[in-house]
Every structure is written in structure tokens, then in C-alpha cells.
Amino acid sequence: MSTQATHAQQAVVDKVIEIEILRYRPEQDEKPFPQGFEIPYHPDMSILEALQYIKDHLDSSVSFRWSCRMAICGSCGLMVNNIPKLGCKAFLRDYYPQKVTLEALANFPIERDLVVVMDDFIKKLEEIKPYIIPERDEKCLSEGTYQQTPEQMEKYAKFSMCINCGLCYSACPQYGLDKSFTGPAALALLARYNRDSRDAGSAERMKIVNQEQGVWSCTFVGYCSVVCPKGVDPAAAIQLLKVESSKDYLIGMFKPD
Amino acid sequence: MSKRKPYRREMNNDWWLKNIFYSKYMIREGSSIFITLYSLILAWGVFRLSQGEEAFNAWLSALQHPVSIVFHLLVLLIALYHTITWFSLAPKAVDLYIKGKPLDGKLIVAGHYITFTIVTIFCLIVIML
Numbered sequence: 001m002s003t004q005a006t007h008a009q010q011a012v013v014d015k016v017i018e019i020e021i022l023r024y025r026p027e028q029d030e031k032p033f034p035q036g037f038e039i040p041y042h043p044d045m046s047i048l049e050a051l052q053y054i055k056d057h058l059d060s061s062v063s064f065r066w067s068c069r070m071a072i073c074g075s076c077g078l079m080v081n082n083i084p085k086l087g088c089k090a091f092l093r094d095y096y097p098q099k100v101t102l103e104a105l106a107n108f109p110i111e112r113d114l115v116v117v118m119d120d121f122i123k124k125l126e127e128i129k130p131y132i133i134p135e136r137d138e139k140c141l142s143e144g145t146y147q148q149t150p151e152q153m154e155k156y157a158k159f160s161m162c163i164n165c166g167l168c169y170s171a172c173p174q175y176g177l178d179k180s181f182t183g184p185a186a187l188a189l190l191a192r193y194n195r196d197s198r199d200a201g202s203a204e205r206m207k208i209v210n211q212e213q214g215v216w217s218c219t220f221v222g223y224c225s226v227v228c229p230k231g232v233d234p235a236a237a238i239q240l241l242k243v244e245s246s247k248d249y250l251i252g253m254f255k256p257d
Numbered sequence: 258m259s260k261r262k263p264y265r266r267e268m269n270n271d272w273w274l275k276n277i278f279y280s281k282y283m284i285r286e287g288s289s290i291f292i293t294l295y296s297l298i299l300a301w302g303v304f305r306l307s308q309g310e311e312a313f314n315a316w317l318s319a320l321q322h323p324v325s326i327v328f329h330l331l332v333l334l335i336a337l338y339h340t341i342t343w344f345s346l347a348p349k350a351v352d353l354y355i356k357g358k359p360l361d362g363k364l365i366v367a368g369h370y371i372t373f374t375i376v377t378i379f380c381l382i383v384i385m386l
Contacts, residue, residue, distance in 0.1 A: 026262035082275060109263035117263045151357035173279060176268045221282045222346060239350035 015041040017096050019050055021062060022103040024110045032110060034101070035059075041096055048076050048087035051102070051114070064114040071229055074165030078114050079103040084170035084227045107169055107176040120179060121166050124186040128208055130193060133201030152197040159192035159237050161230040168224035168234050174217050181217040182208065184224035184234030191237035194244070206248050215241045281342070288339040295332045344369040 016038050024032035037054050045053075048066055055062050067073040069088045076087035081101055092100065108116035134146065168184035169175050175183045182190075190209065194202045209215050218238045225235040273279040298320075305316040319325065347369050348362030 024264050026264070027260040032264060032266075106266070107268075109265045111261070111263055151354070154357065154359070155354075173268075173272060176272070219286065220346065220349075221279070222349075223276075223278050223282075225349075226278065233349070236349035240352050243350065243352070 015096070017041040017050075017092055018099040019054065020099060020101045021051075021054070021113065022101075023062070023113050024104075025061070026112060032103075036099075041092060043091075043093040043096075045092045046088050047078070047080055047085070047090045047092065047100070047102065050092060050100075051087060062114075063112045072163060074163035077105050077165040077167050077170070079106055079170065082106075084167040086165060086167070086229050089229050105166055105170040107172065108166065116166070118166060121164075121169055121183070121185070124182055125164065125189060128182070128186050128190040128193075129201055129205055130189050132193065132196060132199045133204065134198065135200040146198040148197055155197070156192045156195040159188045159195065159232060159234075162189060162192075162232050163230055165229065167227045167229060168232075171221075171223040171227040173221055173223075174219060178213075178217060180213045182211075182214050184218075184238065185232075187215060187218075187241060188232050188234035188237040191241055194241075206245065209241050210245050210248060215245055218242075284335075285339055285342045288335045291332045291335045292339070295329070295336075340373065344373075 017040075019037045019039060020034050021037065022032045023029070023035045037058050039050055039053050039058070046069075048064075048069060051062065051064050051066075055064075064076065064078070064087070066076040066087065068075070071086050071089045074086070077084060078087055079085075079102065080087075080090050081095070082103070084105060102114060104110045104114045105116045108118060108121070111117050132146075139146075162185055164185060166185070168188075172181075172184055175181050187209070190205050193199050194205055215238050218235075220235060220239065222235045225233045228234065273283040302313070302316050305312040320329075344366055348365045351360065351365050353360040353365075
């Protein structure tokens, strides 16, 4: 590190920021409780780095998930002042000098401290058949690849950017109230495959879409799209699927399967 | 032996008061109650009309009561709030491409306002004539 950078850090090292973490240790706690920490404040410090500082210097028992530190792995989702965020993409400078409260992602069961149980979310992602179902299975490799124009790709590209962080499920009151709802990320992923020109599995996936727990549990709160760190816009995906589901229903009235 | 004991947090009835985004959403959805009341009053007027001129005039004069005027102003405000928030969400439910490019959201919202204005003016003309 250059001396200049060291001096810059020295200048701000006196500043302290208070971080409150909702702790939960299943082997000894009946329910979660808040625990406060004071750490040195740097304007370029992310929430994830703050947690790492706490774990390295103050309390090694604090648990949280993380991996890439650059908003691509989707592991470090948590509630920052009650708003779902990625720890690596939220910075202390946006909260300082106020206290920052951290809590495990809402609407998921807490496994330990900031770690949640994501089984239900993963199950839903798997349920929507998140893979290309080609029109005919027997296309030989020697026949080449399935080709696509930029326009065809544009139709689903946005919905394919999901990193499965779960922030949208935390932001969705409908999922909070009823866990049987398929939910934003899974439905956006479903839209991604249904809108892909190489895919022919729409009819199979529409069965999931048309259910009460499919798109019709969504009341268009729209917060999922606000909190999404990758700009996927699951709310739009769901509204577009509602249009498709309505068409499906109307066609079904005149032309039953 | 597993020490796993996942903790489920309860969602309290006041969840929509803790985040301004949820509060705005609830106002948008709650507006339906006021619009239902407004529609019932209007339907009542049609019913009174079927009972003859006297009954209809009684309904009209009841509408001139200050309580009725305040209520109708409130419903107008709430209906406008619903309209504005709903129009702003419209681009999410539209899937239009022109020459392979998605249609600009602003154009979709503007289209809604233009339609809204034309229909309003048309209705006013019909009522005034």
C-alpha cells in the first residue's frame, strides 16, 4: 500500500460506526437478539467488509455467507436497516454516522445469525424446469447449434441475469404471507425460458404459471424489482406471464386440450 | 446429533407500515374500498331514477350535503392516486417491440395519459350536453 493511501486511512481511522446484528445461535438461543458492535469507519467499506472486520477482530462467532465480494455470487444477501441488500453492494458511507442494523433476509427461516435456510427457494427454482426443452430431442450434434438473432435474445436477456440471491423473496409480502407462492425469481426464470426462441417447453411451464400459487398470487407490489441487484425486473416478468396466462385461459375456453 | 433449529420470524399485521414503499402499495390497493363506495352511491342513483323523478331529485339533493361533497372530493383524490401509480407501472405489463427494440416505457405511460384525457373529455361532453 502506498504511503499516501495509508495517510488517507489514518485521517479517518478515528471515526467509528455502530453496527447492530440480529444474532441467533440455535444451540443456545430460544429466539434472536440484537448485539451491537463499534468498528472503525471507512467511506469505501462495504457492509460485507464490516462483517468481516467484526468476525476477525471482535467476535469470531458471527456467521454470515459470502463468496465473491462483487455482486455476482449472490451469497451475501441480508437486511440492512430492514431493506434487502447484498452486503458487498451496500456501503457504510450511505449510512454513516447513523447506526446500521443487520438482520438475516426476511421471509426465510434463520439458520444462524445472518444465514438463512434457502431450501424452499431452491426447490422453487428447480420446479419451473429451468433448462431449454427443445422441440425435438433427437437433433444430432453434427447438425450444429441452435441459433438465435440478437432480437430473439433481447426478449429474455434481462430475465436471465438472476444470481439467485433471494432479495426479491425477502421484498415480497405475498411470499412472506404465503410460502406456497412460486415467487419472483423463479417466475422470472420461468419467463426467461418461455421467452427463449430455442425453447419449446412453454406448455409444460404454463401449468405452473396458471396455478393460484403461480402468477396469480402476485398482487404487483413491485418491490422485488426495486431491490433486485441485477436489474432483472421480476415484477415485469410476472405481469407478462399474467398476460400469457390470461391468453391461455381464453384459448382454453374455445379450444380445450 | 443435529443442533439445527431454524427460527421462523412472524410477519406482523403492521408489516406495511414499516416501509414507505409497502404503505404506498397499500394505499393504492386500499383505494378500491373508496371506489366501491363511490360506485354503490352511483348505482343507488340509477335505482332511484327507476323509482321516478321525485326519488331521483331526493338522491340529487342528498349529494349536495357537505359530507357528500367532502366524500366525493376524497374519492377523487384517491382515484387519481390510484390512476397515477397504476399508469407508472404500466410499462412492466407491456411487451411491445418495434423493429426489434423494446418500446420506451415513457411512451407507454404517455399513451395511457393521452387515452385517459380523451376519455375524460368525451365523458364530460356527453354529461354536459
